[in-house]
Structures are given as C-alpha cells and as structure tokens.
Amino acid sequence: MFTAAAESFLRQAREIQEEELRRFTARVSAVLQSPEPGPEAVDALQRLHLTVAATKYPRKLDGKFVELLQTVLCSPKSPEQIQVLCAAILREMSPCNDLILSCDEIQDTKLLSLVSSVLLAQGEVAAVGQRVVKVLERRLPEGQSARFLLPVLANVISLSPESLTEEQTNVVSKKLADWLRYASIQQGVAQPSGGFFSSPRTKQPAPITEVDGTVATDFFTVLSVAQHYTQDQWLNMQTFSMLRKWLLCYGGKELNTLNPGMDRCVTSMVPTTGTAGRLLPPRERLRDKAFEYCQRLIEQSNRRPLKKDDGDLQKACLIEAVTIMDIICKQDSSYVCRAVSFLKILHSRICGDATYARALLPIAQFFLNHSKLAAVDSDAIYKHLFTDIPAQLFHNPSLAFEFVQFCKDNSQLFTDSSSIFRQSFPNLFKFLAWNSPPLISEFVDLLPFLLDAGTTIEIFHLLLDLPCLTAALDIQAASLPASEKAGGDPAGKPATCLEAFRHPLYKSMFQYLLRTNNSSFAHSLVPLRQLLGALAGSPRVVQCAETVPVLLELFFRVVAEFADGSLINQLVVLLLQRSDQLYEIPAFKEDVYRVLGSQLAVLCSLRPALVVELSTEILEFSGAVSNIQSKEAIFTHMAWAVGEYLSVSYDKRCTVEQITRFFETLEAVLFEITQLRPQASTPSCAPRAISVLMATLTKLAARSQDLIPRVSMFLSKMRTFVQSPAATSVYCEEDLEEILIRATELMNLLKMPSVAQFVFTPPQASSRFQREVNDSLPLALRMVTQFLEPAPGSMPV
Numbered sequence: 001m002f003t004a005a006a007e008s009f010l011r012q013a014r015e016i017q018e019e020e021l022r023r024f025t026a027r028v029s030a031v032l033q034s035p036e037p038g039p040e041a042v043d044a045l046q047r048l049h050l051t052v053a054a055t056k057y058p059r060k061l062d063g064k065f066v067e068l069l070q071t072v073l074c075s076p077k078s079p080e081q082i083q084v085l086c087a088a089i090l091r092e093m094s095p096c097n098d099l100i101l102s103c104d105e106i107q108d109t110k111l112l113s114l115v116s117s118v119l120l121a122q123g124e125v126a127a128v129g130q131r132v133v134k135v136l137e138r139r140l141p142e143g144q145s146a147r148f149l150l151p152v153l154a155n156v157i158s159l160s161p162e163s164l165t166e167e168q169t170n171v172v173s174k175k176l177a178d179w180l181r182y183a184s185i186q187q188g189v190a191q192p193s194g195g196f197f198s199s200p201r202t203k204q205p206a207p208i209t210e211v212d213g214t215v216a217t218d219f220f221t222v223l224s225v226a227q228h229y230t231q232d233q234w235l236n237m238q239t240f241s242m243l244r245k246w247l248l249c250y251g252g253k254e255l256n257t258l259n260p261g262m263d264r265c266v267t268s269m270v271p272t273t274g275t276a277g278r279l280l281p282p283r284e285r286l287r288d289k290a291f292e293y294c295q296r297l298i299e300q301s302n303r304r305p306l307k308k309d310d311g312d313l314q315k316a317c318l319i320e321a322v323t324i325m326d327i328i329c330k331q332d333s334s335y336v337c338r339a340v341s342f343l344k345i346l347h348s349r350i351c352g353d354a355t356y357a358r359a360l361l362p363i364a365q366f367f368l369n370h371s372k373l374a375a376v377d378s379d380a381i382y383k384h385l386f387t388d389i390p391a392q393l394f395h396n397p398s399l400a401f402e403f404v405q406f407c408k409d410n411s412q413l414f415t416d417s418s419s420i421f422r423q424s425f426p427n428l429f430k431f432l433a434w435n436s437p438p439l440i441s442e443f444v445d446l447l448p449f450l451l452d453a454g455t456t457i458e459i460f461h462l463l464l465d466l467p468c469l470t471a472a473l474d475i476q477a478a479s480l481p482a483s484e485k486a487g488g489d490p491a492g493k494p495a496t497c498l499e500a501f502r503h504p505l506y507k508s509m510f511q512y513l514l515r516t517n518n519s520s521f522a523h524s525l526v527p528l529r530q531l532l533g534a535l536a537g538s539p540r541v542v543q544c545a546e547t548v549p550v551l552l553e554l555f556f557r558v559v560a561e562f563a564d565g566s567l568i569n570q571l572v573v574l575l576l577q578r579s580d581q582l583y584e585i586p587a588f589k590e591d592v593y594r595v596l597g598s599q600l601a602v603l604c605s606l607r608p609a610l611v612v613e614l615s616t617e618i619l620e621f622s623g624a625v626s627n628i629q630s631k632e633a634i635f636t637h638m639a640w641a642v643g644e645y646l647s648v649s650y651d652k653r654c655t656v657e658q659i660t661r662f663f664e665t666l667e668a669v670l671f672e673i674t675q676l677r678p679q680a681s682t683p684s685c686a687p688r689a690i691s692v693l694m695a696t697l698t699k700l701a702a703r704s705q706d707l708i709p710r711v712s713m714f715l716s717k718m719r720t721f722v723q724s725p726a727a728t729s730v731y732c733e734e735d736l737e738e739i740l741i742r743a744t745e746l747m748n749l750l751k752m753p754s755v756a757q758f759v760f761t762p763p764q765a766s767s768r769f770q771r772e773v774n775d776s777l778p779l780a781l782r783m784v785t786q787f788l789e790p791a792p793g794s795m796p797v
Contacts, residue, residue, distance in 0.1 A: 013047075013054035021051065025065045032072050037082060045085035052092045059093070066090070066098040073114065074101075080110070087114040094121035103131045109140065113148040120155055126163040129156040133168045136175055145231045146175075150238040154245065161249040169250040173282040176239050176246065177289040183220040183236035188228035208233075211305040211314065221293060223300040223317055225310070243290055244324050251331045252283050287328050291335055294321035294328075298346055315359060322346075322362040329370055339366065340374045347381055357389050357399055361406045368413050379418060386424035387516050394430040395477060397438065404431055404442045411449035425450045427516045429462055433470040436544040440551075447551060448558045453567060456559055458518050460574060463551055464592065465513065465525060467583045470544040471535040472513045472528075475501050500531055526581055533584045545588035549595045556599040560606060568607045572614060575600055576621045576638075579631050597633030601641060608645035612653050615662070618642065623665045625672045632686045639666060639689070643696030647703055656704050663700045663707050666693055667714065674721045687735040691742045694718075698746040702760040705753050712750050718743035 016024070028044045031037060052059040072078050073086040090099065099122060106112045112135065116128045132149050140146060153172070156163060164172075186205040208216045208224045216224055222237045229237075280288060301318045305311040322343065329336045347363050350356035364385050367378035393399050407414070407421070407428065414421035428450070432443050451459060462469070479501045494500040501510055509528040512519065535541055559571070575596050582589050604610060611618060621627060621638060628635045642662055648654045670693040673685050694715065701707040721727055722736040731739075749756045 009050065010054050013051045016051055018060065021059065022062065024048065024051070025061060029065055029068055032068060032082075037072075037079070042079075042081055042085065045082060045089065049085055049089050049092065052089060061093060063098045066093065066096065067100070070099065070101055073118075074106075074111065076108070076111075083111070083114055087118055090118045091121040094118060095123060103128060106131075107135075107141070107144075109135065109144045109146065109148045113152055116149075116152045117155075120152070120159065125156055125160040128152065129160070129163040130168075132156065133164065133171060137171045145234075147231060147234045147238060150235065150242060154242040157242075157245060157249050164250075170282040172246075173250065173286040176243070177282070177286040179232065179235040179239045180243070180286075180293050181219060181289045183232045184230045185216060185220055185224075186230070187226035188230040188233070190228050210300060210303050211307075211310040212303040213306050214303075218296060221296050221300060221317075223297060223310075223314060240293065240320075244320065244327065247287070247290065247324065247327050247331070250283065251287065251327065284332070287332055287335075290324060291328050291339075294325045295342060297321040298342065302349065315356060318346075318350075318356070318359045319362055322359065322366060326362065326366045326369060329366070333373060336370045336374050340370065340376055343367070344376075351384050351388075354392055357393055357396075358402060360385055360389065361402060365406065365410070368410055368417070372417075379420060382414075382418050382420045386420055386427060390424075390427040390430050391514075391516050394434045394473060397435050400431040400435045401438060401442070404428070404439055404446065408442050408446050411446060415449050422450055422452065422455055423517045425455060425459060426462060426518060429466065429469065430473060430514075432547065433466055433544050434473055434540070436470075436540075436547045440547045443547075443551065444554060447554055451555070451558050453562065453564075455518060456563070456567060457570060457574065460555065460571065461578070463548055463555060464578055464582060465529075466548050466551075467536075467541050467545040467585060467588060468525065468529055468532055469513055470541045471497075471532040471538065472510055474535060474538065474540065475532075476510075476514060494531075497531060497534055506531065529581065529583055536583065536585050542585065545583070545585050546591075548588065549591040552592065552595045553599070556595075556602065560602065563606070565607050565609070568603050569610050569614060572600065572603055572610055573617050575603075576617060576634070579627075579634055593631050593633045597631075597635075597637040600634060601637040604637075604641035604645055608650035609653075611642055611645045612651045612658065615658060619661065619665050622662075623669065625669055628669060628673065628685045628689050632689055636686070636689045636692050639692050639696050642666070643692075643699040646700065659700050659704045660707065663697060663704070663711075666696055666700075667710070669693065670697065670714070674718070674727075684730045687731060687739055690739055694739075694743055694746055698750060698756070699760040701750065702753070702756040705757070708750050708753060708756075712747055715743045715747040715750075 025048065028041075028048055031041045031044050034041070052061070069086045069090055073083050073090070078086075090096075090101075093099075099118070101115055101118055101122075103112055103115050103119060104127075106115060112131070116132065119128050132153050136146055136149060136153075185208055187208055189205055206227075208220060208226045210216050211223060211225055220233055220236055222240050224233075226233070279285065297317050298321055301314045301321075303314075305314060325335070325339050325343070329339050343363055343366055347360070350359060360381075364378075364381055367376070367381055371378040389399075389403065411421070428446075432439050447459075475497050479498055494503045494506070500506040506528060509525055513525060513528065559567070563571070579593065579596060582592060618638060622635070622642065645651075646654060646659060646662055670690070674690065697707075697711045697714070701711040719740060722731075722740045727736060749759065
C-alpha cells in the first residue's frame, strides 16, 4: 500500500490535463536545453515520468519534445541520472511513432543498455539482440563492462529466443562458460574517496571468503563473499541468474551420449573434453562448467553462514543449482549418474531440516525425471516428501502452493511410477484445508489423479470431513507440547477443544483425522464432529467448507468414469449414511445436500439395479419423514430414482412384493406430510418433494395395477389438501396450484391403466425410446388431461 503522500502525488499526476501537461513539458524542455542541466532537470524529469506512468492510458507528448529526450539520452555530456530518466519516460511512451532511436553505432555499454530498454519496449527485439551479441563478442575497450548488457540479453531471450542464430548463441555460451568458471578469486579494491586522509598507496587485494568466514580455496560463485566485487565477479553472478533460462532456450535437445553396451555410470566418469585435448563445443562446454558450478554451490550450502541473509541466499542458490542440474541431465544423460550420487548425499543432509523444505522439491523432481535411467530406487525420497512436509509445514502458504503445484505438474509421472503419491492424499489435503481459497484450482486439477478404486471411499469421507480437518489443524497448531500440557481427568469430558486434543476419549479420532496416509480402518468421527462444532464459525473453517461442493461434484464425475457396480453401491450406501454425519455449518450442509442429491440420481442412472440391490437401505432412508424435511434434495432424488428404476424392465429381480413395499413406505410419508393438522404442527416440505412422491407412487401403481385404486383415491384428496388452511398457511398459491395440476394429470392417466403402464414402464429394448418417453412425459400428461377433461365449449371427439 502507498503512503498518504504517495497517494496524493499519484492523484495529482492522474488529474493533470493535456493542456497543463503541454505547458509542463515546455518548461522541462527549457531546463534540458540549459548548458548544464542539474538537480532542477532531475526533479522535472521525475515529475514528468510520474505523470506519464500514473495512468493506464498513454499520454501524448509533443514530437519535438520526444526528439529532445532522445537527443539528451544519447548525448555523452548528459549526466547518467538524466539519461536514466529520459529512457524511463521513453519506455512509458512506447510504442511511439516519434521514436527514431537506433543501437547500431553505440559503443558505450551503459548507454547501449538504456537505449536497448527503450527499443525492447518498441518491440525491436531482434535488432537489440544482434547488437548486444556483436558487442559481447569483441574485446571491450578499457572502462567498458559487459555487466550492463547481460540484463538486456536476458530480456531478449525471454521475449524472442529465436532472434539469435546458432552462431550467436555459441558465442554467448562460450562467454558465459568463462564468466562462470574463471572469475577472480581476489576481492575488488574500493575506489579512493579522494579526501585528505586517503592513502596514496594501493592495498593488496584480499582473497574472497566463504559464507562462514573462511578463505575460499575454490573458484568464485554467487555464494562467495567480498567487501567489494570485481567486474568479472559481477558477470559471474549475473550469468548464474540467467543460466537456467539460457539452457532451456539454447541448451539443445537431449543427447544420447551412451554407447551401446557401455554402463551408464561408467560413461559418466569419462572426461568431458574430447580426445587428444580437443575442447568441447560451446554448448557442451557451458553445460560442463554449469554442472561444476552447481556442484560447488551445493558444497558451499553446507557451510554455516555468519549472517542470516547469507543463509537465505544459500537455500535459494541450492534450489536453483539442483534445478539447473536437472536441466543439464535432461540435455545430456552422461551427467545423470554423477548427479544422482551427489543429490542423494544432499538429500540425506537436508531432509531433517525443515528450513530446507523447499529444496526437497527440485531434488524429488530430479529423481522423478532420472531415477529410471540411473536405475535407482527413489521411493524413500518421495515417502519423506509426502509424509513429513505436509504434516509439519501445512501452514506455510508459499510452500503449500509450490508443493501442490509440484504435485500437479508431476501427477501423471507419480501415478505411473510410485504408489506413495496416492497413498499420501490425506496429507496433501492438509494444504487445502489450511489454504483453501488460493489452492482450490490446483486441487481441481490434482484430484482426478488421486482417485482410483482403492482410494475412492476414503477420499469421499475426507471431502465431507474437510472442514473438520481444518478445525483439527487449527487445534494442533495451537496446542502445547505434551510435556507442557496440564494433565486432565481421563474419565471426565474435556472442557475445550485444546484439552480434547490429547484426551484419551478423542486422541485416536484426532490421530485418524490427521493421519499422513490412507488407512483401511475407518474411524467413527461423530463425537469429534460435535466437539469441533465450537470452531464452525472460524473464518478458515468456513472458507474451507465453501470448497467442498466444488470438489464433490468433480469427485463424482471422475469416479463415474471407472466405478463398477460394487463401488457404486458402496457410494450410494455411504451417501445416505453420511448425510446424517456432516459438520454443523448450515450453509455447508445445504450445499452438500444439493450436490449429493444430484449425484445420487447420476449414480442410479449408471446402475439402475442398485434400487433393488439396496432396497433395505433405501427403504430405511425413504421411510423417515425427517429426511424429507432436513435433506429434501437427497430425498427427492432418491424418491425419483425409485419411481424411475424400480421396474422389471431394468432388473429382472424386481418383484411385485418389492414394488408394494416401496409403495407403502412412500405412501405413508406422503400421507404424513399432507394430512390435515393444526397449523402449528403441519410438517413443511418443498412442493417439489410432494410432486415427486405423487409421480413415484403413480409409476409404481402402473407396474402393479392392484395399487391403482389406492393411489387414485389419494390423489383425489389432494384438492382438499391444497384448499385447507393448514396448507395455505405454509405454501404460496402458485405452489399449491402446481401440486393440484400434477395430481389431476396423474389421476387422469391412471384412469387408463394400459396407457399408464405404457408411459411409465417403457420397454427395455430401446434406451433411446425410453429417453424420448421420459422427455415427453409432461406432454403426455397434458394430452391425457385434455382428452378426459375437454375445455368448456369444445366438441367431444
């Protein structure tokens, strides 16, 4: 956020009108054309830069003024600060037709850097790239340095890697290799201040040191320490910063350097220079020097730094070094075995230190990419990564994002090569439980790779318990170590969630919820859900709960692609059971019921026979009036599925007795919710549920025609129901009218039993015909109604 003063400056800059800007540029122009522009010119250019940069739309400057800015920028007499400001203003104006800058004749590297930044903003990437490489390949004059050009070159390859030819990339690769490996190992000399006490004698340069203060005995790297750095040391550090990008762009495709019949690890020990002392080509030589450089960085990361900032730099360089080694091994497989042994030692050294957790990701990436080629077992590395890191560092948001992104990027590799990935899903979900909003899109991509027949049921439980997991992690993060925890009464009930975390009654439940991998034993969490209800209002818990419906819908879509009949049956039974066992957040429960209801209908359509096979469980759920009131979405879809699929057309095992049993159960429920009672005790439910129950009873009666008189008599009483004070006090007029219309249509259809049986029980021979009949059912109901109840004044047919 900006300070109040900065906000004021920005507002003033945005509010400057074109006329006022024109007058201001005229004043700036006069100042720039003075014999020696000084602080006044700097101040004026800073204000102008703020003005042109503060708005989203481009500001229009006079063409002559733009020409003056270019002249001042390229003038060798201009102070450096004024040149920098002129370049910044011209960049903000780009693309601009008034610009006539060219870098072709510029020899000064500082000026070339400034002019190139403007030309890159103009889109002249190729011209800049050609000029920079041309300057780099020549010996620079005294006082000039390539360090000002490397950032320009990095921008060129980011914008347009193809703008450089192979010959040019070879030239740069040779330079980069030299800068990486042969920087000075002596510190730079401070420039004398020129004061009275300045010593006329030049001090002998001191050697560079390591981060732990010892004198360096090997070549210079970005982790070498000095009070003052030489130009080639700056180039060394800049080269490392752009090395990864350069190798990815110009490192070349993967090489097959292994001779048939030769052992991979033997070839990795062969010297990387050619026979008879022939030097490697520039590209291969850069890879060789880069690999040595990364090895040196990894060795330096083992030193204890004297400053905290150096420790942070060590970790960052370690991550970059391992990543670059991975790239080199992809491009040249002869490096793989050397890198494998080196990185295994590194992993064993840092795996116990949580501060190096981010560095474990590129190490795991390396072994994912190369363990098969090197014929090494890397499961121990993956197991540590997926077991320890999420459990200990779930609360680190940046690590959480990097970890989940790593899993997403490698999900196919993991599912193909290691079972640890899928087994660790309870641990991975801790990242989502604690960091829900930022990670939801990543988990949408990740979830399909975690699902298979073996993990489906446990992941279903975990998704429904995700808000509980968030609450449990909150308690775990706030709990004291066991040694500091005051002992409570093991027989008594804990007073708070924190006490319950180590209480014998709840300890095993917490352990199951916070487990690190999948478990064949499903622990009942009902008491724990009730206990954690105290945290239902926590913002973190509420945010997590909002992600569950999205993941549930995805879960069922993915499972539908591979689930067999047995798994679908298990899911339906669990769905009905778990609908009573959700975390007590009203909005969460309502959203979950909506998703479970719609997905229940999908599961039944995938396996219609489950209505017969699970008749006991379905009857138990459908016979409870409380379910239609608290879980209307699930109940309505379940009732619809019974009416749709309880038919011999879908399952030859369906009997008249089963149809009658379902009919009587649903009839009792409909009677319970529509009987006339005093207003205070009238059970309320959605009109849709009443309509679905009426339709289901009619369908069942059409398949067992002995039931037609019962349902016809029931439907005939619906007019009395909708006109009763008890109903009008609960439902609006439109809902009651809709209920009555549906009852009338169904009753008229039952007056022609053969038609009703044809409509409600289509033949199994043509699924397309069934769909057409179901789709046209409302039309059929209206046609029958019009046939039996012609409009007033119409002629009978």
